[in-house]
Amino acid sequence: MSGWTRHEGKAVALDRESIDTDQLIPARFMSTPRSEGYGPFLLHDLRFDAEGTPVETFPLNRVSESSVLITRRNFGSGSSREAAVYALVDFGIRAVLAPSFGDIFASNAVNNGLLPAQVDAGVVDALIADLPETGASARIDLADGTARIGDRSITFEIDPIWRKKLINGWDDIDLTHRHADAIAADRVNRARRSPWAFPSGEGHQTTA
Amino acid sequence: MTAQTLLDKLWMSHEIIRRDDGASLLWVDRHLVHEGSHHAFAKLEARGARVAEPGLTFGVVDHYAPTRGRPGRPEIARMIATLEHNAAAHGITCFGLDDPRQGIVHVIGPEQGLTLPGLLINCGDSHTSTHGAFGALAFGIGATEVAHVLATQTIWQKKPAAMRIRFTGRLGPGVGAKDMALCWIAKLGADGARGHAIEYTGEAVRALSMEGRMTLCNLSIEGGARFGMIAPDAATFAHVKGRPFAPEGNAWDDAVATWSTLPSDPDAAFAREITLDASDIAPIVTWGTSPEDALPVTATVPDPDRAPAKQADRVRAALDYMGLSAGQPLSEIAVDQVFIGSCTNARIEDLRAAAAVLAGRRARVPGLVSPGSQQVKAQAEAEGLDRIFMEAGLEWVGAGCSMCVAMNGDTVPPGKRCASTTNRNFRGRQGRGARTHLMSPAMVAAAAITGHLTDVRPMLAGRSAA
Secondary structure: OOOOOEEEEEEEEEOOOOOOHHHHOOHHHOOOOHHHOOHHHOOHHHHEOOOOOEOOOOHHHHOOOOOEEEEOOOEOOOOOOOHHHHHHHHHOOOEEEEOOEOHHHHHHHHOOOOEEEEOOHHHHHHHHHHOOOOOEEEEEEOOOOEEEEOOEEEEOEOOHHHHHHHHHOOOHHHHHHOOHHHHHHHHHHHHHHOHHHOOOOOOOOOOO | OOOOOHHHHHHHOOEEEEOOOOEEEEEOOEEEEOHHHHHHHHHHHHOOOOOOOHHHEEEEOOOOOOOOOOOOOHHHHHHHHHHHHHHHHOOOEEEOOOOOOOEOHHHHHHHHOOOOOOOEEEEOOHHHHHHHHHOOEEEEOOHHHHHHHHHHOEEEEEOOEEEEEEEEOOOOOOOOHHHHHHHHHHHHOOOOOOOEEEEEEOHHHHOOOHHHHHHHHHHHHHHOOOEEEOOOOHHHHHHHOOOOOOOOHHHHHHHHHHHOOOOOOOOOOOOEEEEEEHHHOOOEEEOOOOOOOEEEOOOEOOOHHHOOHHHHHHHHHHHHHHOOOOOOEHHHOEOOEEEEOOOOOOOHHHHHHHHHHHOOOOOOOOEEEOOOEHHHHHHHHHOOHHHHHHHOOOEEOOOOOHHHOOOOOOOOOOOOEEEEOOOOOOOOOOOOOOEEEEOOHHHHHHHHHHOEOOOOHHHHOOOOOO
């Protein structure tokens, strides 16, 4: 994953609360290998009717090449399916601005370079009221936590750990391997201190 | 030393290092994987990495498990084969379709004694908080995190804030853990506990069986909390003892001694405290498209014109999707089918509660009963519950996630309405256009018999609500 500090693109409003992970990507698409791309599945059952025809009035169908979503509370609530984030990222979305996010979704987002930017509900109201149907220009500055949507400048909140991770594009596995000695020592102590914590009984024996 | 919460104790005993920015690297005692792990194994393969601790990793087929016969569609068979292949390639024990230990991951973990108090348990599934019912630190993770746990047996996590939800008093007859959960979620909202780890306490929580505690902790994520937990007690220890993977002999005694120190200290501070009176809770059903859209079955469908301005649009959209009218009594909503199953409500006690209502009665609508595991299925059959379901006209099928997540081909058709013991009434959750009403197993049984949402309490007269 490559890091980023500034993004310039196009913002579109999704004027709905609680867009959950099952809406972001319906379960039936989730057996697809990631290499095939998840963009077509994004919000599939809202973007397309039962015959597979695009719903013209749906914002993501109206505005092409949108990369910043502005939406309402509880975005990404529900399942831990990272596929919900893959669908957004593969579609081209780099940031979602909302008053609140599902905890697991937000963490998955950051692991894929997608910014879950927390914005006051009142600011979201104003942004959505202002946004033309054709979308508006968007600029996101991760370093100072500001964004410019159309003519409006706003600030957003992001956990400092997540901000750092998005900017650096860190791979956690590489980061963790630097602590290999501490992990190995912890495991030895743990096996000595709490042997019960390793599966035993008649189930099977481990080399605790 | 300052007073500590259950969360503090669990966190501290798993923290390997804490970075200056507050992120903790935590040891993972158990990692449970299901078919959805294919993304994570692919990431591992891409970097040529191996599973660090195959002995602490367990696989199970559940999300795509067929409930009738073998997988009907090639992509479903492929998902199951991929898990079994990945498990075999990395030396991981996997409970496949033909293994009598197979079932829903959050049912079989506790059943096999893989779930213990004091452990940190991860799974790539948001309902992993279920295992918190044992006093474990259990939370759902995404595919990138699954790959990280596979590769390192650790996870980076920022400590959540501690929240206590206390249920005082006693539940009335016909009211259970599902109603307690929907009650607090309706009150606080589907994002009400976001950023928090919930500890459930109080007389009504202590009075719950382990099955009930699992239901309560299971639904934590539906109120926004990634973690839900209950301090272990004698009931917990009795439930765990003798399970296949549970400690034995001296290790058992050491374990119980450690587990007995886990409950929050009496004067421990919580960032948030909520108190609810269990005796006020009635059987609850959902009417909308979020678990927060929940009301006592005796209420009426909300009127968007009377809802707070900020909520009016959402209520209107939910009623439109659900095909309901404002002011309609909830108990007059006719259902097309029922589903009893899922990691929320498919344990033996859930099946007993449904069977207690259905015994000697006929269902007016069709429905599926999918036990949470093959062991639950065998137990239910030994008790004759399968006959009660079948004689009522419901279909008794195999174990898996089934119609809760609608990945295995078990779906609710477009526009059809299902009374369901599951955890999410999201749009399209049970199939495109499906309309889901969440409720307890006893309430689903009542809806099956009358063909509409129904207060189960009068139907329990003269029967023992199991």
